[in-house]
Amino acid sequence: xxxxxxxxxxxxxxxxxxxxxxxxxxxxxxxxxxxxxxxxxxxxxxxxxxxxxxxxxxxxxxxxxxxxxxxxxxxxxxxxxxxxxxxxxxxxxxxxxxxxxxxxxxxxxxxxxxxxxxxxxxxxxxxxxxxxxxxxxxxxxxxxxxxxxxxxxxxxxxxxxxxxxx
Amino acid sequence: xxxxxxxxxxxxxxxxxxxxxxxxxxxxxxxxxxxxxxxxxxxxxxxxxxxxxxxxxxxxxxxxxxxxxxxxxxxxxxxxxxxxxxxxxxxxxxxxxxxxxxxxxxxxxxxxxxxxxxxxxxxxxxxxxxxxxxxxxxxxxxxxxxxxxxxxxxxxxxxxxxxxxxxxxxxxxxxxxxxxxxxxxxxxxxxxxxxxxxxxxxxxxxxxxxxxxxxxxxxxxxxxxxxxxxxxxxxxxxxxxxxxxxxxxxxxxxxxxxxxxxxxx
Numbered sequence: 001x002x003x004x005x006x007x008x009x010x011x012x013x014x015x016x017x018x019x020x021x022x023x024x025x026x027x028x029x030x031x032x033x034x035x036x037x038x039x040x041x042x043x044x045x046x047x048x049x050x051x052x053x054x055x056x057x058x059x060x061x062x063x064x065x066x067x068x069x070x071x072x073x074x075x076x077x078x079x080x081x082x083x084x085x086x087x088x089x090x091x092x093x094x095x096x097x098x099x100x101x102x103x104x105x106x107x108x109x110x111x112x113x114x115x116x117x118x119x120x121x122x123x124x125x126x127x128x129x130x131x132x133x134x135x136x137x138x139x140x141x142x143x144x145x146x147x148x149x150x151x152x153x154x155x156x157x158x159x160x161x162x163x164x165x166x
Numbered sequence: 167x168x169x170x171x172x173x174x175x176x177x178x179x180x181x182x183x184x185x186x187x188x189x190x191x192x193x194x195x196x197x198x199x200x201x202x203x204x205x206x207x208x209x210x211x212x213x214x215x216x217x218x219x220x221x222x223x224x225x226x227x228x229x230x231x232x233x234x235x236x237x238x239x240x241x242x243x244x245x246x247x248x249x250x251x252x253x254x255x256x257x258x259x260x261x262x263x264x265x266x267x268x269x270x271x272x273x274x275x276x277x278x279x280x281x282x283x284x285x286x287x288x289x290x291x292x293x294x295x296x297x298x299x300x301x302x303x304x305x306x307x308x309x310x311x312x313x314x315x316x317x318x319x320x321x322x323x324x325x326x327x328x329x330x331x332x333x334x335x336x337x338x339x340x341x342x343x344x345x346x347x348x349x350x351x352x353x354x355x356x357x358x359x360x361x362x363x364x365x366x367x368x369x370x371x372x373x374x375x376x377x378x379x380x381x382x383x384x385x386x387x388x389x390x391x392x393x394x395x396x397x398x399x400x401x402x403x404x405x406x407x408x409x410x411x412x413x414x415x416x417x418x419x420x421x422x423x424x425x426x427x428x429x430x431x
Binding site for chain 2: 011012014015016017018019020021022023024025028029030032047048051052054055058059060061062063064065066067069070072073074077081084110111114115117118129130133136137
């Protein structure tokens, strides 16, 4: 039952990432819910499960996106693999701090990649606009991390104690 | 499960991702797009509708205090537009008569294809939408896309049953445009990060002012002339630079688009 619920939640989240969230655009930014879920699942369950979501969710984002094909999947896969590195490092994964930190770092990486793609079209006077968008996205992603963490903890069995990267 | 098996699963997953990216980068994106259409598109379409409706309601709530003033201004603008419409209809009739007498082709309304928005750009920096019509409906990359009579963007890429639209407010959108009036000024309309729109490369000798209408020129590409882009909001003109620039306000609200029309002429 928990597995079915998890699939429904993840399926709806993938659909929401390319429709509901960009349509709502809270504070004029689009939060990256899939990145949040990939990190949370990677820390709670296995890296391979996080990778599965990263590949499936990433391909849907890339199909909806007009940016370079593969960029979104690349970010999500990187997010999933980084959870493996964190687990290998032996950090305590019980609190929300690791998840929040990882989401913040991956949001910065995604922003850098997005801006690199349109670097020629940007003018120096837009730095304030870029900063406000980045801060808005960071805050929303972190709020989503804290909001979705209890849901994922309830739906996904805890395998974080496993010593291997998987 | 052994460590070897787990690492192999991870490698397999990364390899699958790489294969999907390679497939997407080639022209074989059709099957992936088809899979998306039959699985997620119906859900995302409903979500997009719900999201657009919600953000529209929230925006309307914010406008309540201005409703009376807006209503008076709109009534005044409506009366002025009716007058101009009547004069334009007369001019159009005269134009058609003269063209017939000279044996020239009489221009008709450009054919349009209606399409529904099935997905939005999933990040904060770019502005694309995906629509549910493609090359089988006669769409080609570069054609103009309208929403409520205003230029919303152009077709960026077209597959058999879907097309991606780059919106005019995307930072990489550029299009030749002109300011209407007796002293018509040409320039380039360009999108800005955060949804703004500017008109650049306007000759310093041209007199333009806030409120002037900006339309397409029809030069280069498949976008016909005379499509409404917006109105000049402010002008930035300095004597020490060759060109003047202007901020353009467009009635387009990118995250509320649900239906668009592609001009297929």
